[in-house]
Amino acid sequence: MPRLVSHPDEVKIVTRRFGQGAANIDRYMELGGYEAAKKCLAQGPDWIINEMKASNLRGRGGAGFPTGMKWSFVPKQSPKPKYVLVNGDESEPGTCKDHLIFLHDPHAVIEGTIIAGLAIGSKLGFIYLRGEYRYLLEIMEKAVADAYAKGFLGKNIFGSDTEFQIITQSGAGAYEVGEESALMESLEGKRGVPRIKPPFPAVVGLYGGPTVINNAETIATVPHVIAMGGEAYAAVGSPRNGGTRLFGVSGHVERPGVYELPMGYNLKKIVYDVAGGVRGGRKLKAVVPGGSSTPVLLPEEIENLGMDFDQVGKAGSMLGSGGVVVIDDQTCIVEFALRTISFYQHESCGWCIPCREGTDWLKKSLTRFHAGFGTAKDIDNIQYLAENMLGRTFCPLGDAAAMPTLGFVKKFRKEFEDHLNGKPCPFAKHTEMAIV
Amino acid sequence: MSSETMTIFSPQLAARFDALVAKYPVRRSALVPMLLYAQDEVGYLSDAVIAEVAVRIGITELDVRNVATYYSMLRFKPAGRFNVQVCTNISCMLRGGYDLFDRFQDELGIGHKGVTQDGLFSLEEVECIGACCWAPAIQVNYDFHDDLTPDHVPAILDQYRAKAQSEGKAAHA
Amino acid sequence: MADVTITVNGKKLVAPAGALLIDVCRKAGIEIPAFCYYPGLSLQAACRMCVVRQEKVPKLQTACTTQVAEGQVFITDSPEITQARKATIELLLGNHPLDCPVCDAGGECELQDMTFKYGAGESRMVDVKRHRDEQQWSPAVYYDRPRCILCYRCIRMCGEGMDVWALGVHNRGASAVIAPNGGDRLDCEQCGMCIDVCPVGALTSGSYRYKTRPWEMTHVATVCTHCSDGCKVTLGVRQSSDGAEIIRADNRDKSGINGDFLCAKGRFGFDFVESAERLSKPLVRNAAGKLEPATWEHALRTAAAKLKEVRDARGGSSIGVIGSNSTTNEENYLLQKFARSVLQTNNIDHERTADFAAFAHALAGHPGRAASLRDIASASAILLIGGDPTNEHPLLAWELRTAVRINRARLYLANTAQIKLERQAKAVLRLPSGSYASLPAYLGGQTTSIADTAFRDALLAEESLVVLFGPEYRGEQLNALVQWGLARPAVRFACIGAHANSRGAADMGVLPHRLPGHVPVSQPGAFAAEYPGMPAAPGQSLPEILESAARGDLAALLVVGANPAANHANPTELRNTFLIVQDIFLTETAALADVVLPATSLYEKSGTVTSTYGDVQLVKKASDRPGTKPDFEILVRLAGAMGVDVKTLVPFGNSAVTADLGQSRGAQAGEADRHAVWLAARGLEPKLSPFDPLAALDEIERLVPAYKLDRLNLFGGNDAPTEPGFVPVSSLTGPDVIQPAHDGLFTSGSLGRYSESLKDLLRHQSPAVAETAAD
């Protein structure tokens, strides 16, 4: 069972009910649950969207798009039904925050989905969980059934004449399905290959109807935004980055775990204070700030880095999914790069050439390189390949592979050079990786 | 459709399927979860499973295969009764995921995608399973086990051996 | 849609709003490379070769998915773009085998061309390439994954274009492969379109693979010899020790109404020309009653002497002539002229598969009411009565699907059976069996046994309509149907028969009661003077000819490219008749003959044919078969041997003669085509020889107003529509002896039996698939 952690600097908004049995609907209601949804039902769509805009809540799935604005793009009138789609595919390495939300606070996801539905005028929401999360799907299914039993979902929610239904859905193993348009394809029973944009999902989405897609954390945050008021929520965070964020700290730290901290919280403090510092008193080598697709940062780069979308972006990386991966000085960066790229090679949907061939080629080069058969030319080639994938692929998965690769090669070129010409890896024990 | 005469689905699975397809605006939306549920019951996606799912959804077998082969949890050969999936992705790797995987290989005497002779276990190195903060982590079928060291391995395997025994069934082929 | 102005590379372009940038650029002559984009198929944006820079947009954009809007500014060529394309090619080549020297696609490979253009000559990739063994999916289709660049053209062509959906993609990422529907085999219509659209050598053709290099072939554009749809086909021909050999068939230049479409017969069924059973020497029955090889002189003299003797002794009415559904218009014309003016008989007919004679009469005096295939392709509403085009008229089915898919045409079906095109239909009227006759009344608003009035209401609400029907309608019933349509504005018709030139046979007067242009024999008009010796009364129809043979009343029968012994007659019925057969095989009929004259196939001669939709196209000589002669030449020689002044039969050399600089060169002559266009453009015609079918075409044009063709168009390789509604008013008389052919995807009358390729494909089909045509 995933262990819960806590730290005095945490501001518990989304995690407020964690560990308190809130998966039980009655307990959830005792803790104030479903009040926000009722309020939204009374206030109507424009009010909801205004609150969301005021909250400065930005998408927790990775790209950080302002949630209120996203909802406002959905046309008011639509000949086709509109949908809400909750993205619980959580597959970016380093990320396990949605896991905890589904486990401890499933009704927050349901309530947020209802509110999103009210805001855009949808009658049907989907909650899509990655296939590996079967036990969490069962928790969600039970929660949905309980919400139906209470009349919070169905033809007349909360006794009103408004309808809202929720369907839970399981994936079957595919990172790319986390990408919003691939997610819709998967939900339509197809291969998880992304769609051409435009049109964007808010206009033409699931089954051709306007669709709002949000990350599970984003959705679970919504009831709290409504309960607190948008402005109060915004005030917790940094400029243009409202509220808190669930940072999953993993890797070489003393106290790994998911911490809820205000937006803009200092990264160095996350590593050294919140998560207890580098494990075993070792030295810090690098930090991956927002899941495996975000370019690595050096110790000196995290000194004064506030963790919000804008500041991390300015530092040349991304806040991404909030998965902070801490790497100590005993780690081989080439091996780390290889493991990162192996993942993207394995998960590339194969649709477009630069991503399919690029990830495959990078993995091959890095595998050989790490085994000690690299040449100086390889380092340039790896950089050349990554540069030529960047911005050229069909969807951002290609970027997700190219960006960290460029980071590793540029920031740790010396370490790559140490592997050259038959020299064995100075660190690693594992030179072979089974995943193909 | 549950009146299907030549079904290889159990009545429960067929009922689940019927309930599932009825929920969606479009029947085909049941495809991906249904393949997983069918695999859970049958052990893998045999030709017969593919054929039956195709008929039940109303699409071609080719179409079912196009979709099924895309998803990494779906398989076309039997796995062990307990499929051990060891995450070696970055967070787990940093905290000993490969040592864990090696220990499983040693204990079970099989490698990646191998199945033990008694059919009880199979082993897989997998990508991130969403347990990074409790790394290293594994899944045995759908059960998570986290914060592991190689020394935990024998006990985990014994736990499932005992489970197999208590369920009193022969290891499934 | 309204037009917008965009700027591409500094040049202003005007295009309809929403058009795809790639199309707009290509139309303006600005090259945009692409692997996955294929006009008419859904968009993929997968290859990323078409990237361009759009002003004020941060990333390179794919031209294949960019819809143009007012004021946009694009650059399609810059160092940045060139580098992006080069990198994409480098990435592809990373896993692509460089087996170009033995690859079928070498020389016509889009990857090769782009590598040449964008230069990725040096490989950065030193790691091992992925390998997978090549697979054979069917007798027609092989797949080589390492060469595949995953552009998904094949999948889309098979699904969207053919509505067969036999190809898919399995696995993901670098492991992705194209997969056939039968696991390791392909159950489909075997049209080979997937091979055709493959930009590289990943899909190869069972009949062509490893045979030759594209540049070692001459490419001759002609017309398919199988069904009556009239697909243009380009034959790849290589010189061989005994003439020229056809190696491949496709429509690589996408000319003709069929664009890139060909069915299995058109693409693979050309191998009959190389059959070991081809006749290569004339045969004459000897005193012992056995057919033995003879010289042309001897055979022709024998046949001519007999014909002359019978005519002079017993009169032309004791001679019968049966013409062909697959010889050229010129040959058909010449045959009936020979019959009427030399043999002095109207006992001439052919194996009729649809009632074109009744059709022409029904439309008489109503120009503009016949639908060419282009009219069908561009129609907004189509009513298809009876038939099963998917199996019997693959090109028509293709055009109907395309019209529905791309032009949003509305397809209405009225049929007693269920057919696959229902998937494209807006409405289907299921007719009780045997009720086609009541349809005109139903359409006319009368109460009939057909209950479904919604279908009629929808149909009658259409502003314009093309009506297609086949042999279900004959004589008076056909007339009733057409009269219903003529009473309404903007209804057009097409009558659908079988075989490559059945329409031409009818139009050229290979009929007992009709002269060329469907002029009644009883009112011959100008033909009376043209055909001295022609009897005044209509002759016998095919069944009547065979009956009089059985009675012993037919002294001689000339059969050209037909097989009545297999299709109609009891062989013993021809026992007492002197039988002369011109054919390419020793068919059941030829085996009974007294003289057999080996003819060339449609791929070995020149002339014109008329599709069932009335479109006339040029047939060009692609190949050579030693010992054979075109039917045209055989007829001229036969007449010569009978002592006829051939100039009265073929008006050669009698007008502004300039020169023939290639007419007889056939396959080797790329220049011949250009020369012909040049001559036509100047109103000149190459006429030097009595064996030149163009001389007959002159006469056809002079005497048959509907065949007054646009020669520049025709000689440019296009389809020239004809107009059957020219006939002076006359009554509907004469026999309507129609025998539908019902050839399927892999059969082609007697001809198909000599194609090993088609027989292989037929064997490959599992029974269920063969039945439902890969539904």
Ligand SMILES: Cc1cc2nc3c(=O)[nH]c(=O)nc-3n(C[C@H](O)[C@H](O)[C@H](O)COP(=O)(O)O)c2cc1C
């Ligand atoms: C390759 C790829 C994988 C993604 N995976 C996830 C995911 O697992 N979960 C998620 O919420 N968003 C994921 N996203 C982001 C989604 O596309 C989408 O932006 C997000 O769900 C929107 O929700 P938000 O606005 O609440 O962040 C992924 C994006 C890409 C390009």
Ligand code: SF4
């Ligand atoms: S990118 Fe184009 S987008 Fe364009 S053609 Fe290719 S693939 Fe297409």
Ligand code: FES
């Ligand atoms: S990296 Fe192992 S669970 Fe996430």
